[in-house]
Amino acid sequence: MRTSRSLSLLVLQALLGLTHATSSKKFEVTLSLDGRTSLIESDTAAVYYPKKAKHPVLFVGNDGSAETGGFRLWDLYGGQKSSPKELSAFKTGRSKLVEIVYSIGEDEEDYVVTLSMQDGLIRLYEIDGKDGKLKYLSGVDKLVRGDFSAMCTWRSKSTGGQYVYVMGKRWLYRFLIRDKPSKSRRNAGIEIVETQEFAIPVEPNSCTVSPDGKVYFAGDNGKLFSFPAADSTAKPKITEIGEPAGGDEIKGLKIYRGKHDTYLFLGLEDAIEIFDIKKLDKSLGTIKFADEELELNDFAIYQPGSKAHPDGTLIYAGENDDGAFFGTSSLAPVFKSPSKLKSNTKYDPRDCISEHAKPKKCSSLSDCNGYGYCPSNTRSKKATCDCFPGFAGATCNKITCPDNCSSPSQGTCTGPNTCTCKAPWTGEKCATLAVPARYETEESGGADGDDPAIWIHPTDKSKSRIITTVKSEVGSGLGVYDLTGKRTGGTSGGEPNNVDILYGVPFGNRKVDLTVAACRDDNTICMYEVTPTGELFEIPGGIQPLPEAVKELEEEFDVYGSCVYHSPKTGAYHIFINSKSSLYLQFELTTKDGKLATTLVRHFYAGNRGQVEGCVVDDPNSTLFLGEEPYGLWSYPAEPDAPAVGTLVDNTVVDGGKLHADVEGVTLVYGKTKQEGYIIVSCQGFSEYNIYQRAPPHNYVMSFTIPNNDKKGVDRVTNTDGVTAVGTNLGPEWPYGMVVVHDDVNEAPDGSARTDATFKILSLKDILGAKVVEGLGLLNGVDDKWDPRK
Structure with a gap:
């Protein structure tokens, strides 16, 4: 009962x-x-x-x-x-x-x-x-x-x-x-x-x-x-x-x-x-x-x-x-x-x-003109106001700006922490170059795009293709576009976050090019063959589940970012996969029984163990570059038998560096030698891109952002994520290659926004060869004949 x-x-x-x-x-x-x-x-x-x-x-x-x-x-x-x-x-x-x-x-x-x-x-x-x-x-x-x-x-x-x-x-x-x-x-x-x-x-x-x-x-x-x-x-x-x-x-x-x-x-x-x-x-x-x-x-x-x-x-x-x-x-x-x-x-x-008191007054200091706090001892002859950011002076009666807006050549300070910049300069210090995109891709079919890649055609580089990701459930998959953004193909499914290209991978009696991505839908490494005409096809073993050994490292490892590496030392092909926890898994890619196969060969936690995502590998120098979103850009040895000891390339502004969090996509532009070339990093919160020298100590070169291109009807980039670039000659319009970036919101001329994300396409020459920086000779660091298959 x-x-x-x-x-x-x-x-x-x-x-x-x-x-x-x-x-x-x-x-x-x-x-x-x-x-x-x-x-x-x-x-x-x-x-x-x-x-x-x-x-x-x-x-x-x-x-x-x-x-x-x-x-x-x-x-x-x-x-x-x-x-x-x-x-x-x-x-x-x-x-x-x-x-x-x-x-x-x-x-x-x-x-x-x-x-x-x-x-x-x-x-x-x-x-x-x-x-x-x-x-x-x-x-x-x-x-x-x-x-x-x-x-x-x-x-x-x-x-x-x-x-x-x-x-x-x-x-x-x-x-x-x-x-x-x-x-x-x-x-x-x-x-x-x-x-x-x-x-x-x-x-x-x-x-x-x-x-x-x-x-x-x-x-x-x-x-x-x-x-x-x-x-x-x-x-x-x-x-x-x-x-x-x-x-x-x-x-x-x-x-x-x-x-x-x-x-x-x-x-x-x-x-x-x-x-x-x-x-x-x-x-x-x-x-x-x-x-x-x-x-x-x-x-x-x-x-x-x-x-x-x-x-x-x-x-x-x-x-x-x-x-x-x-x-x-x-x-x-x-x-x-x-x-x-x-x-x-x-x-x-x-x-x-109603319990709060009226503002404290300090009439001897003009009440800080309303833009500061009164000092505790206003009777002291040396007393000064505690001024809000962008204000200065004993009574907060002066306005200030960071680096004085790179004045006078690039901008002037017109308000508290407010710079009025001279074109083509922009940004909080008028130290960022504004470079409009030439094209944008047709709509991707999904609201959440992320990271792109550029596949180089084996015989005619002008027929190369841009490959993009849609990581949302709706529209999930990879999109393929020509160099002016027209869609030529793609494949659905997988919710891929990042995508990269491996060239000339042995497969049976032939060599194939592969797209490689971390697919979040089923927590796998997903790969597709890229045909000589730039189409994507399924390939045996193209979907690789994570091995059981990963659970021993991290019980709930969820794939997130990814990048690839072709070792100049051993000729082996490698895939890096990370989770938000900053755990990196390194796999060797081989062929077994007529199928692609992967073997876990190394793992390590990156940086300060903050959230990671974007990465890229400098193959000739065997160096992995990765972005830790809240902390900065790191480099690690890429060989599987090397110690996983990281070197901080640059940190975020919070810690005195030049990067703004979130640090998202990372890409490389190769030079004629192993020392020349550039690293490009995207900063999501500012929709800004920082460029560094490829060779240590990886000196900062410049930053750029992407405004509206009213002449071509291409909107600005906002809340950017992934970025990719190549420096090779892709035809008359792209003599030094291109940069492709993710744009979060596709804005229409009437001010409305479209649901599907797009990617913006820029000329690398417009960035590194811009008139205001041409005296630096930055284009000399680009190998316009670079061939990923050699």
Whole structure:
């Protein structure tokens, strides 16, 4: 009888969306999916607390797709059965980040803050909470360069300012949103001003700020960090708290403000752990989801109750077998026995704002002209203001720019950290060459392209082919194009990430050219034969699963990047495959029983064990070059019997180098000798490409970026990924070869975006032989007769 009653209770709990562990020390609840949006490429959600109870509860979510990218607005309880009702969509460009800030300036207006990956602009939208409409604040945008993945806000008690933290690959920017400093309200207006920037130890997936002014952030390494928020431009002390989730990737962080206690909700891929903010070494309980296929990204919490959700609502970016969406669940089970957590449905973020003091004044220093912090001792004759980035002087009355914009020949400083560059120069220091592409490939058939390769025709180099990848499920495969971007063929499937070419591989009684890629669909090495006419065909043994020995190295090794090597020492053919964990596997490629075969011959962890992807091998010098996304470019010996000892070629700006994270694609241009030639590296966050000398010590040569080519109707490159290049003569239009790069968003002349990714095609002569750098003689380092088969 007891068993029957227990089963009945379990059934009842399941129907109510509630289960819990029997231990009183840690509870476990399961939330059902109460509402969901239509399918959307979701990453981040933020919820808006209305000013009045009769106003709709709004939430915003990013749209990370290429065609419709930006963010969308929903009425949280406006749909059927209190599910979300979409109100509007804002196409600001592919994005990840959205946030809400409250009571800005004397008018105490509320705003949506969003950051577009496509153009790097932070935008503000004023919220009309009464009718659920947003008003774009034109002219307030702030350009921020980089690849960013986390955003959170904080209001200072001493200045009353509303700060927004934007975090990316080991770098953080802090911006102040406020009324412009003005003696007359007539001339005032909202502005975004940068107040601080500094390096951080990881790339966070999420961040949040506690009521006592601590900023918490965490990422895929499972570690949680914090630092005190402060009105200062100095880097704060960052504390590593530990691994509260046992080392699992942390996908989201949010603060829940109880009546007496504060809780940290820590999101994992399939659950949310709850901690007392004062005791982060022990989880209080776990939130699970009834949908076992659900994969969680970031989330938001709305604490006030509703008719359907009396103890508040969880809004999250999720994905299951149907696709990605934003979902909602009631928080009621979290606050039922046995959790002992107490809900606080009266919480309103504006209640905290009223506690803050007015800005500190230092009239003897002109109040730092509104662009700095007052010194602690304003009576000292030597006292000076603590100025925001881009401002200088005792009272922050002067503007500055990095390297003075390479003035006067390349640009001038026209605003705080704002350069006006002289064509063809561009970039934050006017030190980057703007080189438009000549062509772009026809659309690839998929939204997520990545790395290209160039196959050299054996007899007529003008008939060479560009081979590209689509790594998304839709459109997955390799595309083949001529040198002006017209599609000539390809093959579907595999979700290949990177692609490379091996020439003259012995196969039976003949030699074949092969495309080689890491195929993420089935976690294999996938290879296709390239015919003498540039077509792709399946070849026996072309799909190579990873050997069982790999599981002993890394139980869940997922293929990611790849490149190839033909040893001048032994004549052997090799394939390098990496995972995001930075583990590199080196395989020797042979033929066995009429099929291609691979043998694992070496493995090693690269660099600082940050995420890796792009790589290329300098065959004559037996050197592997690889990009570690957050840290820089490395070189390693390519021979399998050589010690896997890396040399840092250049690191990221965070560590004093010239590369901007993410460091993505890596390619080579060969010279007439083993010392001549160039390495080209793509930097995703800036859509910039750095060029280095091929020979040690691999001196930096120059950088370039790719703007619109209005004459040819070819759009700029944004959020770039892979890159490839060859320096050989490919015909009259390409006397020194070409560079092909991935373009994330294919922008149309009318400002819209197309779904399918494209690749841009540039002349190497336009880059290395540009008029402003022709005095350097860079084209002399290119072998225009290079033949990969010799």
